[in-house]
Amino acid sequence: MQITPDQIILWQNGPIVLNATIVFTWIVMALLVVTARLVTARLSDDETMSRWQSLLEVVVVSMRDQIRDVSREDPGRYLPFVGTLFLFIATSNVLAVIPGFKPPTGSLSTTAALALCVLVAVPVFAIAEGGLAVFLRKYIQPTVFMLPFNVIGEISRTLALAVRLYGNIMSGTVIVAILVSIVPFFFPIVMQLFGLLTGLIQAYIFAVLAMVYIASATRSHSGEDGQRQSAESS
């Protein structure tokens, strides 16, 4: 039994491997981009708009509101990264109900890739916000001895992010596979529906946690800056 789509190899040339994870990722990407392109090609900025535009606006506005709630900042800068995380994971997980579709999020490689992206995005946003020195100073707070623990904290946080998503999606797929072999009727369908719910929840959790990490890094720096500026002025 293949528990990860990485093992389904469709084409291989030396070290370059085209497995199911990459192919299904492209399918999800194509679906998202084509849908977005089709809808935004006929965008309307008056009171009347198409249903699809209305749906996309609701999605975008909800994500912006969520980001604003978490970061308490203007969501425009974080929306492409965090919003794409949510849309990609949610779409992959929802498409899992289609027979034969292997969700890319069920691959530890994909979730590790996404977690690595978050791992890199946190310092990128923090440095863009407060500068490199301010970001690095955070690792020796409150003392220099905390440096290893802070580094371990960053790594474990990224690992947890990757494994949580992988485990949930992979387990959903595995449970359904096992149940199909034991109880072939009805029960797997209920589990599939349940999988839809958990898939969306996981997408939400992943995006929100990424936002929380980014926000905590940028806010702590800006908070320190604010405190320092107020101390200098007094």
Add this chain to the structure above:
Amino acid sequence: MQIDWFTVGAQIVNFLVLVWLLKHFLYGPITQAMERRELRMKDRLREAELKKQQAENEEIAYQEKKEDLERQRERMLTEARAAAEEERKALERQAREEVDTRRREWLHQLEMERAAFLRQLRDRSTEQFYALAARALDDLGNADLQEQMAFGFIKRLESLQGKAKEDLAHECAAADGKLTVHSRFALSSDARRQVTAAIHRELGKSLQPEYETREQGSSGIELKAGSLTVSWGFESYLDGLEKAVEEQFSALSTLDESRAGE
């Protein structure tokens, strides 16, 4: 459980490409469209607010204009009423004056008619009285009226005494002895002779009286010398008749006025 690092790299690239694609095809256009819509709605709201303000201003202006018109109407009505009242008073005054004028004219006309009537009555009465008296004297005593009138005049002439007589003689002398005897009716030759004899006897023999008949003046015989006059006639009788008729007229006019007053 294993991690394929080639897949991890590929997925990182895939994800970054997806971020870029969605940023250009989804978030950017959608956000811009929403911002444009928001701007347009703000513009519309501002425009609506402007129009509302304009409408309110126009309403206030209209209200003020309406009140102005109302005040103007009231003022014009008041002026029109005052003018109408003034006109009414003027017309009334004019009508009263006209009525008064006509009344005065009418009264004047009435008075003239009354005077003419009395004069005519007096003339006719004189003639009638003369005819009646002549006939009565003739029937009763076979006497001539003219002779009786001449007799009456002579008695009147003879009754003059003292200064009156002297003044008359003096006036007659001043007129070079020319004096005129007027009568309403032509005197007979006997009557003229008797009168002439009486004048000669009383005032002087040189006097030459001339006899004239005239419609106006004394109803009997009248001697006129200079500014003095001696006469005898029916005046006292006719005056009594005229007075009685006037009293009758006065009583009738008083009755009419009292009826008009009621």
